[in-house]
Amino acid sequence: MSLQKKLGIDIDRLIFGISQISQMTAISPRQLRYWEKRGYISSLSEKDGASRQYNLKMTIRIIGIKQFLDEGYTLATAVQKVADFAKRNELMRHFIMQRFEGTTDLAGEMALDFGELDDGQRIYGVIQDGHAEFKLVENK
Structure with missing residues (x-):
């Protein structure tokens, strides 16, 4: 199920x-246009005379670049760090979208259900003492 269907947005x-x-970011429009000129970000298709617009994905990218700049990285390094983060995030999103089957009650606690394994057990994600852990449970 797509994120759009899950969120209803x-x-x-x-x-x-x-x-x-x-x-939102305290980045000047001039700086944003410079980043766009360098190919670090991209706006939606421009119409003659219309101001630049950015979708949510690009907005998150801009915020990420700004965060790394604020931490003292150069612009090129900040852009690379955001790209690396986006790759890791896409891998995690893809994995979770395939495995996540919902939430359930597991021994009185809410757990993330990651489905059945090849050996017939189910794998759950739980928080124990503030730490994320996996639990394997025999299917009944």
Whole structure:
């Protein structure tokens, strides 16, 4: 099931103008245009005379670049770190979307159900004493 169906929101319609991005991030529109010129970010298709607009995915990328810049990284390094993070995030999202089957009650605690394993056990994700752990349970 897609994220759009799960959330009930068309995230492709979450669009922010360049001035909104500038206000949210304290990055000047001039700087955003420079990043775009360098190919670090991209706006939605421009119409003549219209201001630049960014979708949610690009907005998150911009925020990530800004965060790494604030930590003292160069622009090129910040962009690379955001790209690396995006790759890891995509791998995790893909894995979870395939394995996650919902939540369930496991011994009185809420658990994430990651489905059945080849040996007939089910794997659950739980929080024990503030730490994420996996539990294997025999299917009944």
